[in-house]
Amino acid sequence: MINGAIIGTGKIAVTGHMPAYLSTNIQDKVKIAACADTHKESRNNFTKQFPDIPVYTSLDEVLRNHTLDFADICVPPIYHTDYIEKSAAYNLNILCEKPFTSSSEDAEDLKELLLKTGKAFVPCHQYRYSPVWRKFKEMINENTGKWILQFNICRLQADSGFNPDNPSWRTDRSISGGGILADTGVHYIYLTTWMLGKPLSVTARTYAIKSKSYSVEDTAIVNIECENGISQINLTWSADKRANSALLVNESASLYYNGKTLEKNCKGKSEKIYVPDASDKTTYITQYVRLIEDFVACIQENQNCEAWINEACNSVKILNTAYESADSNRTLRLY
Incomplete structure:
Protein backbone atom coordinates (compact mmCIF):
# COMPACT_ATOMS: atom_id res chain seq x y z
CA MET A 1 0.00 0.00 0.00
CA GLN A 126 -6.03 14.92 -16.20
CA TYR A 127 -7.75 16.17 -19.35
CA ARG A 128 -5.31 13.99 -21.28
CA TYR A 129 -7.41 11.05 -20.03
CA SER A 130 -10.70 12.43 -21.39
CA PRO A 131 -12.27 10.12 -24.01
CA VAL A 132 -12.95 13.22 -26.14
CA TRP A 133 -9.37 14.48 -26.27
CA ARG A 134 -8.01 10.96 -26.73
CA LYS A 135 -10.12 10.71 -29.89
CA PHE A 136 -8.55 13.98 -31.07
CA LYS A 137 -5.07 12.62 -30.35
CA GLU A 138 -5.93 9.36 -32.13
CA MET A 139 -7.08 11.27 -35.23
CA ILE A 140 -3.76 13.14 -35.38
CA ASN A 141 -1.74 9.97 -34.91
CA GLU A 142 -3.63 8.16 -37.69
CA ASN A 143 -3.42 10.91 -40.32
CA THR A 144 -0.61 12.98 -41.80
CA GLY A 145 -0.44 16.71 -42.36
CA LYS A 146 -0.69 19.84 -40.27
CA TRP A 147 -3.80 20.59 -38.27
CA ILE A 148 -6.10 23.39 -37.17
CA LEU A 149 -7.24 22.74 -33.61
CA GLN A 150 -9.82 24.88 -31.82
CA PHE A 151 -11.21 24.76 -28.28
CA ASN A 152 -14.27 26.80 -27.20
CA ILE A 153 -14.85 26.87 -23.45
CA CYS A 154 -17.79 28.86 -22.05
CA ARG A 155 -18.60 29.35 -18.38
CA LEU A 156 -21.05 31.64 -16.60
CA GLN A 157 -18.55 32.82 -14.00
CA ALA A 158 -15.40 31.93 -12.13
CA ASP A 159 -15.81 28.81 -10.02
CA SER A 160 -15.83 29.48 -6.29
CA GLY A 161 -13.64 27.51 -3.93
CA PHE A 162 -14.03 26.23 -0.37
CA ASN A 163 -11.42 28.58 1.14
CA PRO A 164 -13.35 30.33 3.94
CA ASP A 165 -11.01 33.32 3.93
CA ASN A 166 -11.08 33.87 0.18
CA PRO A 167 -13.65 31.71 -1.69
CA SER A 168 -13.09 33.82 -4.83
CA TRP A 169 -9.34 33.22 -4.96
CA ARG A 170 -9.52 32.30 -8.66
CA THR A 171 -10.14 35.98 -9.45
CA ASP A 172 -7.41 37.19 -7.10
CA ARG A 173 -4.28 37.53 -9.28
CA SER A 174 -1.97 37.46 -6.26
CA ILE A 175 -3.12 33.89 -5.50
CA SER A 176 -4.25 32.43 -8.83
CA GLY A 177 -1.67 34.09 -11.08
CA GLY A 178 -4.34 35.23 -13.53
CA GLY A 179 -7.94 34.79 -14.63
CA ILE A 180 -9.61 32.20 -16.82
CA LEU A 181 -6.45 31.74 -18.88
CA ALA A 182 -4.44 30.64 -15.82
CA ASP A 183 -7.31 28.71 -14.24
CA THR A 184 -8.87 26.84 -17.17
CA GLY A 185 -6.70 27.76 -20.15
CA VAL A 186 -3.68 25.85 -18.89
CA HIS A 187 -5.58 22.59 -19.50
CA TYR A 188 -5.92 23.46 -23.19
CA ILE A 189 -2.33 24.64 -23.38
CA TYR A 190 -0.97 21.24 -22.39
CA LEU A 191 -3.57 19.50 -24.60
CA THR A 192 -2.32 21.62 -27.50
CA THR A 193 1.31 20.57 -27.10
CA TRP A 194 0.32 16.95 -26.39
CA MET A 195 -1.55 16.87 -29.70
CA LEU A 196 0.43 19.22 -31.95
CA GLY A 197 3.97 18.92 -30.64
CA LYS A 198 6.58 21.57 -29.97
CA PRO A 199 5.12 25.09 -29.54
CA LEU A 200 6.75 27.81 -31.64
CA SER A 201 4.89 31.06 -30.97
CA VAL A 202 1.97 32.52 -29.02
CA THR A 203 -0.47 35.31 -29.82
CA ALA A 204 -2.96 36.16 -27.09
CA ARG A 205 -5.57 38.74 -26.14
CA THR A 206 -7.32 39.04 -22.78
CA TYR A 207 -10.52 40.93 -21.95
CA ALA A 208 -12.82 41.88 -19.08
CA ILE A 209 -16.17 41.59 -20.85
CA LYS A 210 -18.79 41.04 -18.19
CA SER A 211 -17.32 41.59 -14.76
CA LYS A 212 -15.39 44.72 -13.94
CA SER A 213 -15.19 43.51 -10.33
CA TYR A 214 -12.62 40.85 -11.22
CA SER A 215 -9.00 41.95 -10.96
CA VAL A 216 -8.25 39.43 -13.74
CA GLU A 217 -9.44 38.69 -17.27
CA ASP A 218 -12.74 36.87 -17.71
CA THR A 219 -12.14 36.16 -21.41
CA ALA A 220 -9.09 35.11 -23.41
CA ILE A 221 -8.26 34.16 -26.99
CA VAL A 222 -4.95 32.38 -27.50
CA ASN A 223 -3.35 31.19 -30.74
CA ILE A 224 -0.44 28.77 -30.42
CA GLU A 225 1.62 27.85 -33.47
CA CYS A 226 3.16 24.39 -33.12
CA GLU A 227 5.33 22.20 -35.29
CA ASN A 228 2.29 20.15 -36.38
CA GLY A 229 -0.35 22.85 -36.68
CA ILE A 230 -2.13 25.79 -35.09
CA SER A 231 -4.34 25.81 -31.99
CA GLN A 232 -6.88 28.46 -31.02
CA ILE A 233 -8.11 28.47 -27.43
CA ASN A 234 -11.24 30.56 -26.74
CA LEU A 235 -12.20 30.93 -23.07
CA THR A 236 -14.80 32.96 -21.21
CA TRP A 237 -16.41 33.31 -17.81
CA SER A 238 -18.98 35.62 -19.43
CA ALA A 239 -21.27 33.18 -21.25
CA ASP A 240 -25.03 32.72 -20.86
CA LYS A 241 -24.57 28.98 -20.25
CA ARG A 242 -21.87 26.39 -19.66
CA ALA A 243 -20.73 24.82 -22.94
CA ASN A 244 -17.76 23.09 -24.55
CA SER A 245 -17.01 22.55 -28.22
CA ALA A 246 -13.95 21.81 -30.31
CA LEU A 247 -12.78 21.01 -33.82
CA LEU A 248 -9.78 19.43 -35.47
CA VAL A 249 -9.36 19.77 -39.23
CA ASN A 250 -6.86 19.39 -42.02
CA GLU A 251 -7.04 18.77 -45.75
CA SER A 252 -7.89 15.07 -45.38
CA ALA A 253 -9.84 14.62 -42.14
CA SER A 254 -11.89 16.41 -39.49
CA LEU A 255 -13.34 15.88 -36.05
CA TYR A 256 -16.06 18.05 -34.50
CA TYR A 257 -17.17 17.98 -30.85
CA ASN A 258 -20.44 19.68 -29.87
CA GLY A 259 -20.33 18.92 -26.15
CA LYS A 260 -22.12 15.59 -26.46
CA THR A 261 -21.02 13.81 -29.62
CA LEU A 262 -18.09 13.65 -31.99
CA GLU A 263 -18.52 13.80 -35.75
CA LYS A 264 -15.61 12.17 -37.54
CA ASN A 265 -14.94 12.64 -41.23
CA CYS A 266 -12.05 10.71 -42.71
CA LYS A 267 -11.30 9.19 -46.12
CA GLY A 268 -14.78 9.92 -47.41
CA LYS A 269 -16.56 8.32 -44.47
CA SER A 270 -18.58 10.06 -41.76
CA GLU A 271 -19.16 8.67 -38.30
CA LYS A 272 -20.89 9.87 -35.13
CA ILE A 273 -19.19 8.86 -31.92
CA TYR A 274 -20.97 9.22 -28.59
CA VAL A 275 -18.70 10.18 -25.73
CA PRO A 276 -19.30 10.82 -22.02
CA ASP A 277 -20.37 14.36 -21.11
CA ALA A 278 -17.18 16.19 -20.14
CA SER A 279 -19.10 18.00 -17.37
CA ASP A 280 -20.49 14.80 -15.83
CA LYS A 281 -19.11 14.16 -12.34
CA THR A 282 -18.35 10.50 -13.04
CA THR A 283 -16.34 11.40 -16.14
CA TYR A 284 -14.51 14.10 -14.19
CA ILE A 285 -13.52 11.69 -11.40
CA THR A 286 -12.56 8.95 -13.85
CA GLN A 287 -9.94 11.26 -15.36
CA CYS A 305 8.48 11.05 -15.04
CA GLU A 306 10.73 13.41 -17.00
CA ALA A 307 8.12 13.84 -19.74
CA TRP A 308 5.53 14.95 -17.18
CA ILE A 309 7.98 17.38 -15.59
CA ASN A 310 8.82 18.90 -18.97
CA GLU A 311 5.14 19.23 -19.85
CA ALA A 312 4.39 20.93 -16.55
CA CYS A 313 7.27 23.36 -17.03
CA ASN A 314 6.40 24.10 -20.67
CA SER A 315 2.75 24.75 -19.86
CA VAL A 316 3.77 27.49 -17.42
CA LYS A 317 6.18 29.00 -19.95
CA ILE A 318 3.47 29.10 -22.63
CA LEU A 319 0.93 30.48 -20.15
CA ASN A 320 3.19 33.33 -19.09
CA THR A 321 4.21 34.06 -22.66
CA ALA A 322 0.51 34.29 -23.54
CA TYR A 323 0.04 36.94 -20.85
CA GLU A 324 3.12 38.79 -22.13
CA SER A 325 1.70 38.66 -25.65
CA ALA A 326 -1.62 40.08 -24.47
CA ASP A 327 0.10 42.86 -22.53
CA SER A 328 2.38 43.82 -25.43
CA ASN A 329 -0.12 43.21 -28.24
CA ARG A 330 2.52 41.15 -30.07
CA THR A 331 3.14 37.62 -31.26
CA LEU A 332 5.97 36.13 -29.20
CA ARG A 333 8.31 33.32 -30.15
CA LEU A 334 8.80 30.48 -27.69
CA TYR A 335 11.84 28.78 -29.22
Missing part, protein backbone atom coordinates in the same frame (compact mmCIF):
# COMPACT_ATOMS: atom_id res chain seq x y z
CA ILE A 2 1.31 3.44 -0.96
CA ASN A 3 0.72 6.11 1.69
CA GLY A 4 0.06 9.73 0.80
CA ALA A 5 -1.12 13.02 2.22
CA ILE A 6 -3.26 15.69 0.60
CA ILE A 7 -1.99 19.22 1.15
CA GLY A 8 -4.96 21.58 0.90
CA THR A 9 -8.42 20.26 1.77
CA GLY A 10 -10.45 22.61 -0.45
CA LYS A 11 -12.86 21.97 -3.28
CA ILE A 12 -10.58 20.12 -5.70
CA ALA A 13 -9.40 17.76 -2.94
CA VAL A 14 -12.95 17.02 -1.81
CA THR A 15 -14.68 16.75 -5.19
CA GLY A 16 -11.89 15.41 -7.40
CA HIS A 17 -9.00 13.77 -5.59
CA MET A 18 -10.72 12.00 -2.68
CA PRO A 19 -13.43 10.35 -4.83
CA ALA A 20 -10.64 9.07 -7.09
CA TYR A 21 -8.64 7.67 -4.16
CA LEU A 22 -11.78 5.93 -2.87
CA SER A 23 -12.61 4.39 -6.25
CA THR A 24 -12.38 0.63 -6.70
CA ASN A 25 -9.38 1.07 -9.02
CA ILE A 26 -7.30 2.97 -6.46
CA GLN A 27 -8.42 2.12 -2.92
CA ASP A 28 -6.44 -1.14 -2.75
CA LYS A 29 -3.26 0.58 -3.99
CA VAL A 30 -3.25 3.94 -2.19
CA LYS A 31 -4.13 5.09 1.30
CA ILE A 32 -4.54 8.77 2.14
CA ALA A 33 -2.98 8.59 5.58
CA ALA A 34 -3.49 12.26 6.46
CA CYS A 35 -4.20 15.74 5.15
CA ALA A 36 -3.05 19.25 5.97
CA ASP A 37 -4.63 22.68 5.65
CA THR A 38 -3.86 26.01 7.29
CA HIS A 39 -7.56 26.95 7.53
CA LYS A 40 -9.51 25.57 10.48
CA GLU A 41 -12.85 25.72 8.67
CA SER A 42 -11.47 23.80 5.71
CA ARG A 43 -10.04 21.17 8.05
CA ASN A 44 -13.39 20.85 9.82
CA ASN A 45 -15.34 20.61 6.56
CA PHE A 46 -13.02 17.89 5.29
CA THR A 47 -13.30 15.94 8.56
CA LYS A 48 -17.10 15.99 8.36
CA GLN A 49 -16.93 14.22 4.99
CA PHE A 50 -13.93 11.96 5.67
CA PRO A 51 -13.87 11.43 9.46
CA ASP A 52 -11.35 8.57 9.36
CA ILE A 53 -8.57 10.71 7.89
CA PRO A 54 -6.62 12.90 10.37
CA VAL A 55 -6.15 16.49 9.27
CA TYR A 56 -3.22 18.63 10.45
CA THR A 57 -2.17 22.24 10.08
CA SER A 58 1.02 21.61 8.06
CA LEU A 59 3.00 19.05 6.09
CA ASP A 60 5.63 19.13 8.83
CA GLU A 61 3.02 18.08 11.38
CA VAL A 62 1.79 15.30 9.09
CA LEU A 63 5.32 13.91 8.74
CA ARG A 64 5.88 13.96 12.47
CA ASN A 65 2.98 11.54 12.79
CA HIS A 66 3.00 9.52 9.56
CA THR A 67 5.38 7.87 7.12
CA LEU A 68 4.54 8.97 3.59
CA ASP A 69 5.38 7.93 0.06
CA PHE A 70 3.88 10.98 -1.62
CA ALA A 71 2.31 14.39 -1.23
CA ASP A 72 -0.72 15.45 -3.26
CA ILE A 73 -0.60 19.26 -3.55
CA CYS A 74 -4.07 20.81 -3.84
CA VAL A 75 -3.39 24.37 -2.65
CA PRO A 76 -3.80 27.45 -4.95
CA PRO A 77 -1.03 28.00 -7.53
CA ILE A 78 0.87 30.72 -5.66
CA TYR A 79 1.76 28.15 -2.96
CA HIS A 80 2.84 25.33 -5.29
CA THR A 81 6.54 26.21 -5.35
CA ASP A 82 6.89 26.14 -1.56
CA TYR A 83 5.10 22.81 -1.20
CA ILE A 84 6.93 21.19 -4.10
CA GLU A 85 10.27 22.27 -2.62
CA LYS A 86 9.28 21.07 0.85
CA SER A 87 7.98 17.73 -0.46
CA ALA A 88 11.17 17.22 -2.45
CA ALA A 89 13.24 18.00 0.65
CA TYR A 90 11.36 15.20 2.44
CA ASN A 91 12.15 12.89 -0.51
CA LEU A 92 8.48 12.42 -1.38
CA ASN A 93 6.90 11.58 -4.70
CA ILE A 94 4.61 14.43 -5.77
CA LEU A 95 1.24 14.82 -7.43
CA CYS A 96 0.44 18.51 -7.99
CA GLU A 97 -2.55 20.47 -9.22
CA LYS A 98 -2.19 22.74 -12.25
CA PRO A 99 -0.65 25.09 -13.09
CA PHE A 100 2.73 23.73 -11.98
CA THR A 101 3.72 27.11 -10.53
CA SER A 102 3.17 30.81 -11.23
CA SER A 103 6.37 32.02 -12.88
CA SER A 104 8.49 30.64 -15.70
CA GLU A 105 11.61 31.13 -13.59
CA ASP A 106 10.19 29.04 -10.74
CA ALA A 107 9.10 26.40 -13.25
CA GLU A 108 12.64 26.03 -14.59
CA ASP A 109 14.11 25.89 -11.07
CA LEU A 110 11.57 23.28 -9.98
CA LYS A 111 12.18 21.25 -13.12
CA GLU A 112 15.89 21.07 -12.30
CA LEU A 113 15.13 20.15 -8.67
CA LEU A 114 12.63 17.42 -9.56
CA LEU A 115 14.88 15.82 -12.15
CA LYS A 116 17.62 15.57 -9.52
CA THR A 117 15.43 13.92 -6.87
CA GLY A 118 14.70 10.81 -8.92
CA LYS A 119 11.22 10.74 -7.38
CA ALA A 120 7.98 10.63 -9.34
CA PHE A 121 6.35 13.92 -10.20
CA VAL A 122 3.02 14.12 -12.06
CA PRO A 123 1.03 17.34 -12.65
CA CYS A 124 -2.75 17.15 -12.64
CA HIS A 125 -3.08 17.28 -16.40
CA TYR A 288 -8.36 11.64 -11.92
CA VAL A 289 -8.50 7.88 -11.41
CA ARG A 290 -6.55 7.28 -14.63
CA LEU A 291 -4.04 9.99 -13.72
CA ILE A 292 -3.47 8.56 -10.25
CA GLU A 293 -3.08 5.06 -11.69
CA ASP A 294 -0.22 6.34 -13.84
CA PHE A 295 1.25 8.20 -10.86
CA VAL A 296 1.17 4.99 -8.80
CA ALA A 297 2.90 3.14 -11.64
CA CYS A 298 5.63 5.79 -11.69
CA ILE A 299 6.19 5.32 -7.95
CA GLN A 300 6.24 1.55 -8.18
CA GLU A 301 8.65 1.59 -11.10
CA ASN A 302 10.89 4.29 -9.55
CA GLN A 303 10.34 6.70 -12.43
CA ASN A 304 10.75 10.45 -12.04
